[in-house]
Amino acid sequence: MTSPTLSVLDLVPVRTDQTTSDAVRASLDLARVADEVGAARYWVAEHHNMPAVAATNPPVLIGLLAAATSRIRVGSGGVMLPNHAPLVVAEQFSLLEAAFPGRIDLGIGRAPGTDPVTSYALRHGAGGVGDDAVSRFPEYVDNVAAMMAPEGVGVSVQGRTQSLRATPVAASVPTLWLLGSSDYSARLAAERGLPYVFAHHFSGQGTAEALALYREGFRPSEVLDAPRTFLTVNAAVAPTTEEAQRLALPHLQMMLALRTGQPLSAQRLVEEAEEVGIPEQQQPLVEAMSRRWVIGDPETARARIAELAAEHGVDEVMVHPVASAYAGTDPATSPAREQTLRLLAS
Template sequence: MQDHKEKKLTDTAISVLDLVPIVAGKTAADSFKNTLNLAQHVERLGFTRYWLAEHHNMPGIASSATALLIGHVASGTSTIRVGSGGIMLPNHAPLVVAEQFGTLETLYPGRIDLGLGRAPGTDQQTAMALRRDLVGNVEDFPRHVEELQNYLGPVNPNARVRAVPGEGSNVPIWLLGSSTFGAQLAGMLGLPYAFASHFAPAALHHALKVYRESFRPSDTLQTPYAMACVNVTAAATDAEAELLATSLYQSFLSVIRGTARQMQPPAQSMENLWDASEKYAVQQMLRYTFIGAKATVKEQLQAFLDDTQVDEIMVASHIYDHNARLKSYEILGEIMNGK
């Protein structure tokens, strides 16, 4: 493993995860406008990729039709990679995913990523409403990943079922996860791996270890490539950032309570909004959340990079005010560019 002092933020790819939040008092249409505006903003700042995540039946998240939104963002940008973080494969037939992403790759060549997850991205009842059949389950995930690889791989005129468009496109496939299952599968298949440490931090180090140790070179990847997602709220001062971050805390508090709602404005204090056990639970989920002014966030991110030795950092910024969100990524861009 590399010496922990060798990797620098300025040499590390930084990317964006957008959950397309619907903020209180606004609509999904507003969210879509903000998403494209943010993508154009971070493209100018030099970020590597812009991913959107599939969620369903959540009043505060508008990214349910993920492939459509990827097309929306790709059509309004020109250089940044755009993809899924991720498509929840149990909800979809692999052929449909291959055709969708083959179409996206045909429209925006060399810019599309396909990140795959094995969770449904929703509650159990909604998962049943989404299912293409009633017999499949997450244990089919490895087989479906390989099926998808075949559809997007080299053209095979003799195949009984072909993805058109899709075949020959070789859209890069990433495996996503919050446990060691996806890490081991990504390693065995020689695929890049992204860990969801922005909400499920517990298994991060173990998963990275499993991924690196189980990695087998493939036609698409010769050495392990690991990415981790974190939350960042950056502002002019530590105090301002802490205030902005209360929207993130409220969102995760709603998850814990099972009372999903639109993103709430910042709160002057969280003490009257959660009890001690709820506060602890939120803080555990948000262990890899970096909040503060530029110097503070830079120090926190560098420590995270030293600790994990990941190849890329993906950043989610759950901020109520769109302009403040733009500013947070701007500060992050300055850190990334050594300013």
């Protein structure tokens, strides 16, 4: 089986032994490893008000990550567009593209990326339009794309039309991707002729159906003449499967809390997670989740990623390194996440 191209998704996890500063420094090092081992792209997600996730502002992180690397494409996986004014997103990513030409991806989603209260604060705190932004998602996608283009877009206000551009003299534009965990964005991406990614790492179900909808409904556009997609997957890789399972346990516990409505906390260290364990009644749910992840020794993990790529008909797999750390690890580092990338790429 052909080995697919590897990419990286990072939520900038925050462990119990880390400050936000530590977590960001660890992610910068992880991005350098991804650049070094030949990964195609490095994306950061947008999440808000979560104790275990520091990826609250993709454009800021992308600027830091692009400056810390030399070759790899850097982007968002994704920006939750209803949280923001389209012009702001267009300006942010056009400026990033101007600073790092040919290296910026703009992945866009329509989920809030947070709890309902925080979502309300994001969308209304600065006079936003709230739920109306969700219903206008297709329009906002079109607006962002048009504003980033060199010719800009004509905007009419009170009978007067004015040209609006994200940057004054754009020489190139970021690659625009639509992201989703349901069939909504699959259909929209197909209709608009845009690249599309299904959140397999989060959902784990419905991937094949969403990709089939996208491929079957795809309409060629000026941006893309054929469907373009890849697969995302959670991964923890170590010299032995037993060690990989230990390193993955803290993230499994965090996802269990998310799925069952429990309070979220910073990601546990391995020893802390082992002390807590998994309640017997929730063991089947954890086992079902872990079967959809890539957890194991290098040979097993590489084979599983190749199988997933072949199963879903993709030639690129975006790995979300979920390995935590042992007690005593330097808080500003994430050696087990780096190990996952190095072992998969070797």
